[in-house]
Amino acid sequence: MKAVRQYLDFFRSERQRLEAGSLPLLNAQREAAAAALERLQFPSQKVERYKYTDVEAAFAPNYGIELTPQKPADTTEKHSLEPEKHSPATVSPSHPEALSHYATLTDVNADAITALNTMLVQDVTVIYAAPGERKEHPVQITRTLQATAPLMQNRRLLIVAEAGAELTVILTDKAVAGQDFLTTQVTEVFVGEGAHVELYDIEDTQERCHRFHQVFAQVTAGGHLTHGVFTLAGGVSRNQTDIRLTGEGAAVQLLGCAVLGGTQHADNNTLIDHLAPGCTSRELYKYVVDQQATGAFAGRVLVREGAVQTDSVERNANLVCTSQARMWTQPMLEIYADDVKCSHGSTVGQLNDDALFYMRQRGISETEARTLLKQAFASEVLNEIPHEALRQRLHVLVEKRFRSCENCQLCK
Amino acid sequence: MLEIKNLHATVGDKEILKGIDLVIRPGEIHALMGTNGAGKSTLSNVLVGHPAYTVTEGSVTFHGKDLLALSPDERSHEGLFLSFQQPVEIPGVSMVNFMRAAVNAKRKYQGLDPMDAGAFLKLMREKRKIVELDNKLTSRSVNEGFSGGEKKRNEIFQMAMLEPSMCILDETDSGLDVDALRIVAEGFNKLRKPETSAIVITHYQRLLDYLKPDVVHVLIDGRIVKTGGPELAAEIEARGFDWIKKEELGQ
Numbered sequence: 001m002k003a004v005r006q007y008l009d010f011f012r013s014e015r016q017r018l019e020a021g022s023l024p025l026l027n028a029q030r031e032a033a034a035a036a037l038e039r040l041q042f043p044s045q046k047v048e049r050y051k052y053t054d055v056e057a058a059f060a061p062n063y064g065i066e067l068t069p070q071k072p073a074d075t076t077e078k079h080s081l082e083p084e085k086h087s088p089a090t091v092s093p094s095h096p097e098a099l100s101h102y103a104t105l106t107d108v109n110a111d112a113i114t115a116l117n118t119m120l121v122q123d124v125t126v127i128y129a130a131p132g133e134r135k136e137h138p139v140q141i142t143r144t145l146q147a148t149a150p151l152m153q154n155r156r157l158l159i160v161a162e163a164g165a166e167l168t169v170i171l172t173d174k175a176v177a178g179q180d181f182l183t184t185q186v187t188e189v190f191v192g193e194g195a196h197v198e199l200y201d202i203e204d205t206q207e208r209c210h211r212f213h214q215v216f217a218q219v220t221a222g223g224h225l226t227h228g229v230f231t232l233a234g235g236v237s238r239n240q241t242d243i244r245l246t247g248e249g250a251a252v253q254l255l256g257c258a259v260l261g262g263t264q265h266a267d268n269n270t271l272i273d274h275l276a277p278g279c280t281s282r283e284l285y286k287y288v289v290d291q292q293a294t295g296a297f298a299g300r301v302l303v304r305e306g307a308v309q310t311d312s313v314e315r316n317a318n319l320v321c322t323s324q325a326r327m328w329t330q331p332m333l334e335i336y337a338d339d340v341k342c343s344h345g346s347t348v349g350q351l352n353d354d355a356l357f358y359m360r361q362r363g364i365s366e367t368e369a370r371t372l373l374k375q376a377f378a379s380e381v382l383n384e385i386p387h388e389a390l391r392q393r394l395h396v397l398v399e400k401r402f403r404s405c406e407n408c409q410l411c412k
Numbered sequence: 413m414l415e416i417k418n419l420h421a422t423v424g425d426k427e428i429l430k431g432i433d434l435v436i437r438p439g440e441i442h443a444l445m446g447t448n449g450a451g452k453s454t455l456s457n458v459l460v461g462h463p464a465y466t467v468t469e470g471s472v473t474f475h476g477k478d479l480l481a482l483s484p485d486e487r488s489h490e491g492l493f494l495s496f497q498q499p500v501e502i503p504g505v506s507m508v509n510f511m512r513a514a515v516n517a518k519r520k521y522q523g524l525d526p527m528d529a530g531a532f533l534k535l536m537r538e539k540r541k542i543v544e545l546d547n548k549l550t551s552r553s554v555n556e557g558f559s560g561g562e563k564k565r566n567e568i569f570q571m572a573m574l575e576p577s578m579c580i581l582d583e584t585d586s587g588l589d590v591d592a593l594r595i596v597a598e599g600f601n602k603l604r605k606p607e608t609s610a611i612v613i614t615h616y617q618r619l620l621d622y623l624k625p626d627v628v629h630v631l632i633d634g635r636i637v638k639t640g641g642p643e644l645a646a647e648i649e650a651r652g653f654d655w656i657k658k659e660e661l662g663q
């Protein structure tokens with residue numbers, strides 16, 4: 001049986017219960033989403049944007065679908081940054097002006113995961129900054145998956161920064177060990193004229209988690225968006241990031257760091273769509289792939305007709321630490337405009353043996369030398385994080401991750 | 413302190429060292445000269461345990477221990493230091509973190525606690541002065557963007573930090589101008605204790621003028637073919653190696 005069947009059947013049989021506790025706005029989208037999913041089915045690995053991740057396998061098991069509205073996010077997690085300084089997430093429906101943006105950047109007919117999420121989602125977390133509003137402290141949402149049986153969660157976020165607003169959002173996902181989890185998450189981000197948004201998504205879960213995250217963002221004239229995805233621990237992670245630069249002088253910075261070990265799989269699939277003149281995009285993704293882990297990066301930069309004076313740099317660099325680890329990298333650049341400055345490229349390398357030996361001659365153990373080199377490699381992208389406290393925190397978390405990886409028995 | 417007996421080593425299936433015998437006592441400075449490709453760097457690398465080389469015969473004892481049985485980091489902890497002919501750049505690893513890891517690894521080996529941050533930085537400052545290494549350089553990544561001379565100076569700085577009992581200087585003088593050579597050589601002399609020994613690999617007399625070797629060896633084609641006093645170095649500088657090849661090898 002195709003994996004998609006159980007989700008459609010669930011929707012048909014539980015629809016009333018699902019809609020009873022949810023917003024009319026969300027309910028209004030479900031039917032079309034279900035029809036789209038029925039038609040699309042889950043993408044096979046022959047579908048270009050899904051060729052690196054087996055969706056069918058991830059969705060085939062029978063997960064319990066959580067049908068009680070999700071609790072407002074737990075923002076007092078011990079790993080949170082500056083715990084007393086967060087402003088709590090604003091949960092629907094307190095910002096009707098923001099809600100009007102719901103499902104306007106997504107297209108259920110274009111993507112099965114988007115369709116599934118739209119069909120089943122129960123709540124939407126809205127983070128809103130009014131025109132000119134500057135939120136001094138980041139909005140932090142830490143979510144811990146916890147269950148006594150396999151569990152699926154479908155989450156939806158809507159982030160709206162009106163003209164001139166400033167907003168930082170830090171999402172951290174965690175999960176208790178020893179259980180199977182499946183999450184879908186669709187985030188829509190609207191960056192108003194001259195607004196500045198930073199959105200960070202940190203995954204620190206476990207090897208039995210499957211996650212399918214999608215970000216659809218639109219940056220208007222003079223707006224700036226930084227989006228960072230950091231995979232510290234997980235099972236199968238697919239992060240899709242689609243950015244539309246729609247106004248003159250819009251800018252986006254995409255950062256990614258994946259630290260992969262065991263049998264982890266991380267697939268970052270990005271699209272930066274330059275639709276207006278004079279926009280800037282910077283993209284840097286770095287992977288450290290150890291043991292039997294697999295990594296994939298596919299980044300497409302599209303410069304449309306009329307998007308003159310586009311300035312784009314895309315780079316993916318990877319460190320593959322063992323002979324069983326695998327990395328696929330596919331930077332893509334398509335230009336349909338004149339007078340642009342674009343570059344793209346990727347590298348796949350191994351730990352430098354000469355550097356390792358140099359350190360060992362100075363008395364540094366092989367384990368420590370490897371850790372230092374991996375950290376050095378990851379540091380380049382962490383150093384780019386504009387948010388200082390998060391930057392420091394991630395340096396610590398990444399170092400911790402490398403150390404636990406080198407010390408655990410699996411990794412020997 | 414270092415006793416090399418009939419040492420043979422290969423790289424791939426090619427034999428490079430063809431039976432080296434060498435004894436170095438505490439406080440002695442031995443110069444090692446020889447034609448390019450003779451195996452001088454290979455000998456250094458074999459002594460510090462470089463994985464590219466395989467020892468096929470012979471033994472090395474260092475402070476009474478079987479050196480060849482130790483890992484490269486243990487050899488370092490035991491007091492062996494190599495100033496590399498070509499020091500590597502390690503982008504992203506700061507000199508401070510690198511030196512801290514090295515110093516603390518040695519302390520751990522000696523059963524000591526890690527050094528606290530303040531004491532460590534003070535030590536860095538003191539040692540930096542001895543080789544006149546610029547503060548800017550120690551705040552960078554290891555050797556990254558260093559000139560050839562700065563890299564060599566950095567090697568001696570690291571030696572100062574680790575206080576080895578046996579130093580191998582592999583062409584530490586090459587690429588140094590007259591002033592830099594003096595700073596490095598005088599730095600080395602300031603750092604060495606009466607019991608510190610060294611193998612100094614060089615093509616030139618000028619470094620030896622500072623370091624004053626007790627013994628000079630000539631290595632040709634994987635063998636030490638001639639051993640003499642300091643005057644041998646001067647003679648080689650004047651006459652090259654051909655006469656030695658003729659005399660010793662009948663070539």
Ligand SMILES: Nc1ncnc2c1ncn2[C@@H]1O[C@H](COP(=O)(O)OP(=O)(O)O)[C@@H](O)[C@H]1O
Pocket residue numbers: 423428446447448449450451452453454455464
């Ligand atoms: N890692 C290596 N791989 C292959 N050949 C090597 C390697 N190291 C040294 N050799 C070879 O061994 C010989 C001796 O080299 P080396 O020890 O560097 O000489 P020297 O330092 O006396 O100039 C040369 O023929 C060199 O090409």
Ligand SMILES: [Mg+2]
Pocket residue numbers: 452453454497582583
């Ligand atoms: Mg050499």
